[in-house]
Amino acid sequence: MARTNKLPESRWQRVLRSLLYGHNVNRDVKARARLGLAVVAFAGIYGVIAFRLVMFAMASNGHGGARTVPQDAVATARPDIIDRNGATIATDVKTPSLFGEPRKLIDIDDAEEQLTAELPDLDAKELHERLASKRGFVWLKREITPKQQQEIHRLGIPGIGFLTENKRVYPNDATVSQVIGLVNIDNQGIAGMEKWLDGQGLAALHLAGLATDRLQRPVQLSLDLRAQYALRDELIKAREKFQAKAAAGLILNVNSGEVIALVSEPDYNPNNPREANDPMRINRMTTGVFEMGSTFKCFTVAMALDAGKATLNSMFDASHPLQYGKFAIHDHDPKGRALSVSEIFTYSSNIGAARMALAVGVPAHQAFLRKMGQLDRLRTELPESAEPLVPKNWGELNTVTIAFGHGLSVAPLQAAMGVAAAVNGGLLIKPTFLKRSAEEAQKEAVRVLKPQTSRDMRYLLRLNAEKGTATHANVEGYYVGGKTGTAEKVVNGRYSKHKLLTDFMAVLPADKPQYLLLIMLDEPQPTPETHGFATAGWNAGPVAGKVIARIAPLLDIEPRFDLPKADQAILANATESR
Amino acid sequence: MRFLNMLVICTLVLAAAAVYKIKFDSTLQGARVGKLNNELRGERDAIAVLRAEWAKLDTPARIQGLAGRHLALQPVKPTQFDGLNHLPLRSPIGPAGGDPIAALAAPAATGSVAAPAKR
Numbered sequence: 062m063a064r065t066n067k068l069p070e071s072r073w074q075r076v077l078r079s080l081l082y083g084h085n086v087n088r089d090v091k092a093r094a095r096l097g098l099a100v101v102a103f104a105g106i107y108g109v110i111a112f113r114l115v116m117f118a119m120a121s122n123g124h125g126g127a128r129t130v131p132q133d134a135v136a137t138a139r140p141d142i143i144d145r146n147g148a149t150i151a152t153d154v155k156t157p158s159l160f161g162e163p164r165k166l167i168d169i170d171d172a173e174e175q176l177t178a179e180l181p182d183l184d185a186k187e188l189h190e191r192l193a194s195k196r197g198f199v200w201l202k203r204e205i206t207p208k209q210q211q212e213i214h215r216l217g218i219p220g221i222g223f224l225t226e227n228k229r230v231y232p233n234d235a236t237v238s239q240v241i242g243l244v245n246i247d248n249q250g251i252a253g254m255e256k257w258l259d260g261q262g263l264a265a266l267h268l269a270g271l272a273t274d275r276l277q278r279p280v281q282l283s284l285d286l287r288a289q290y291a292l293r294d295e296l297i298k299a300r301e302k303f304q305a306k307a308a309a310g311l312i313l314n315v316n317s318g319e320v321i322a323l324v325s326e327p328d329y330n331p332n333n334p335r336e337a338n339d340p341m342r343i344n345r346m347t348t349g350v351f352e353m354g355s356t357f358k359c360f361t362v363a364m365a366l367d368a369g370k371a372t373l374n375s376m377f378d379a380s381h382p383l384q385y386g387k388f389a390i391h392d393h394d395p396k397g398r399a400l401s402v403s404e405i406f407t408y409s410s411n412i413g414a415a416r417m418a419l420a421v422g423v424p425a426h427q428a429f430l431r432k433m434g435q436l437d438r439l440r441t442e443l444p445e446s447a448e449p450l451v452p453k454n455w456g457e458l459n460t461v462t463i464a465f466g467h468g469l470s471v472a473p474l475q476a477a478m479g480v481a482a483a484v485n486g487g488l489l490i491k492p493t494f495l496k497r498s499a500e501e502a503q504k505e506a507v508r509v510l511k512p513q514t515s516r517d518m519r520y521l522l523r524l525n526a527e528k529g530t531a532t533h534a535n536v537e538g539y540y541v542g543g544k545t546g547t548a549e550k551v552v553n554g555r556y557s558k559h560k561l562l563t564d565f566m567a568v569l570p571a572d573k574p575q576y577l578l579l580i581m582l583d584e585p586q587p588t589p590e591t592h593g594f595a596t597a598g599w600n601a602g603p604v605a606g607k608v609i610a611r612i613a614p615l616l617d618i619e620p621r622f623d624l625p626k627a628d629q630a631i632l633a634n635a636t637e638s639r
Numbered sequence: 640m641r642f643l644n645m646l647v648i649c650t651l652v653l654a655a656a657a658v659y660k661i662k663f664d665s666t667l668q669g670a671r672v673g674k675l676n677n678e679l680r681g682e683r684d685a686i687a688v689l690r691a692e693w694a695k696l697d698t699p700a701r702i703q704g705l706a707g708r709h710l711a712l713q714p715v716k717p718t719q720f721d722g723l724n725h726l727p728l729r730s731p732i733g734p735a736g737g738d739p740i741a742a743l744a745a746p747a748a749t750g751s752v753a754a755p756a757k758r
Contacts, residue, residue, distance in 0.1 A: 118662075149694035155684045232694035290699035538717030611714065620717035 137248040137267045138227050140277040144286040145496050150237050153227040157210040159201040163192050165220035172218045179212050231331045236290050239344040240323050243331035257442045281496045283319035291611040293324040299604040300326050303585035309345040311579040315481040316499040318490035348445045350470035354546030355409045356566050357466030363483045364429040365417040367514040373402050379412040390415050406521045407529030411465040418464035426460045432509050433479040435471050442494045447472050477579045480566050484574045487515040523571035523627035533602040536609045538620035542571030545597035560584050563597035565605045572630050580605045
């Protein structure tokens with residue numbers, strides 16, 4: 062060590078050493094050099110002190126501000142959530158919480174007595190345990206009223222204090238619950254958009270203790286609170302009327318992919334988190350997967366038209382049930398003759414749809430549904446999503462049944478995305494719960510169908526509302542188009558004739574679609590009014606009609622009465638413009 | 640030399656006094672800023688509470704309940720909407736009697752447009 066130290070001695074060090082200690086140096090010079098060294102050392106020390114003083118003086122402002130922060134230490138503020146028109150959906154309100162510092166307590170029993178007298182719902186035994194613990198800080202009761210705070214403050218118990226916390230408030234109670242989700246007592250999102258918010262960096266802010274003030278920008282959702290309420294109101298009525306297990310609905314903007322309203326009844330009140338854990342109250346639009354029934358014929362027909370295997374007037378044989386192995390495919394309302402593609406759609410012929418799918422072939426069918434996003438999990442901002450149930454060995458029989466919506470379970474939101482692509486000109490747009498413009502959406506959109514196919518689909522949907530199964534949903538003036546779907550639910554591995562899932566897809570207006578409405582009822586019961594039927598045309602369809610009549614004015618859709626029938630309005634117009 | 644020393648000492652005292660005053664003022668200002676900030680926070684919280692209350696009162700469920708109880712209004716039907724292009728044109732000749740209100744009340748000039756015939 063010593064040697065390595067000696068070796069690289071520089072010239073300056075040598076001069077200094079000889080000046081301070083050298084024998085041959087003048088004493089005067091030596092003294093001056095020593096003095097100089099001392100001066101430099103002291104100057105350095107005082108310099109550091111002066112610098113630190115300046116630093117403290119500069120930083121003192123920050124300390125002054127920090128004095129008020131501990132009061133907010135547990136405040137984990139969240140940004141407000143507003144709907145597309147600016148109405149408040151979720152906001153923060155400050156409430157006091159009661160805490161104790163057991164080490165500072167003088168008389169535990171006395172404190173316990175006084176507190177339980179003031180807060181009767183406090184468990185005396187638990188309170189005693191907490192106060193008797195040796196910890197420095199214990200919560201006694203979260204979220205008390207300002208009046209209680211005053212009273213307890215007046216008691217003047219040492220070692221008891223208050224902290225203001227942010228409490229999340231949902232002014233609309235259950236109306237938006239399935240989208241918005243909820244937070245836990247520490248104001249952390251545990252479901253829905255609230256959880257998504259935490260994933261966007263808010264959780265990190267909370268951890269760092271920086272999210273103390275409400276200066277964060279509000280988050281604007283794509284939902285329209287009024288439409289959401291109207292949809293929910295009608296679904297609650299429908300669920301009562303048809304005694305359905307569940308009712309769900311969705312309004313999707315087909316051009317921007319925005320979800321305007323999403324309801325899944327039964328839902329829960331996010332102000333009362335206990336309800337949210339009930340498995341009956343899941344969001345059926347995104348978290349549940351269902352066989353969608355005949356609405357899937359939209360895909361089958363669009364596929365055959367897009368692949369050039371059929372035109373609107375092509376004929377397919379539907380005179381006999383389609384025998385496949387030991388299975389026979391029947392029609393709900395057999396016509397006993399060959400049907401054109403439009404007839405297959407409006408009569409909702411299972412046999413015809415199956416023959417159309419077979420004409421395209423199994424691999425192409427599979428590829429088409431994958432392209433339409435029906436075979437992969439759809440991920441939106443909502444953290445909850447479900448994987449579609451796709452048959453493992455997809456054979457011809459699967460293609461036959463999937464052609465009319467059995468044997469493939471998808472999330473209804475996913476099916477709505479596909480149908481939206483079929484009517485909006487052929488662009489597959491991923492649904493979103495955040496507000497965005499149609500232009501932004503079109504940038505990310507994928508073209509999946511020819512515009513011509515999309516036009517034919519619009520025509521078919523409108524035709525179906527004029528003279529097919531969707532007539533009950535036709536609201537005069539809004540040029541509605543639609544398709545019913547009735548799926549038999551699987552009970553003990555067999556399709557049940559009495560446990561049905563009915564759904565309805567409506568586009569409005571059909572000549573230039575803006576919105577897609579999806580109504581779904583789980584196990585609706587026949588009523589005298591429906592003549593004992595429980596199929597979609599009798600329940601989901603009329604509900605859709607009622608919803609459309611209510612929401613169309615809210616969504617700025619102009620009623621028009623001078624429109625001709627579908628053949629002229631949609632088909633003829635398009636041929637002109639081409 | 641002595642004069643210079645006196646001058647330096649005077650300057651020193653003055654400088655110290657000035658620094659003290661600045662420091663004192665800044666402390667006062669700092670306290671005021673803190674207080675204002677606290678007030679701001681309080682006001683903002685109060686606004687948030689009022690907004691939450693407003694949102695609660697403004698919620699569609701409540702409005703529908705109130706409307707159902709107190710108003711005899713019906714939901715608007717599609718036939719009740721009409722476009723501006725269906726407004727009748729103003730008559731090019733002024734009303735003969737010179738009474739515009741009477742002319743307006745006459746059925747020829749006003750009245751709602753008949754609902755289009757159902758198809």
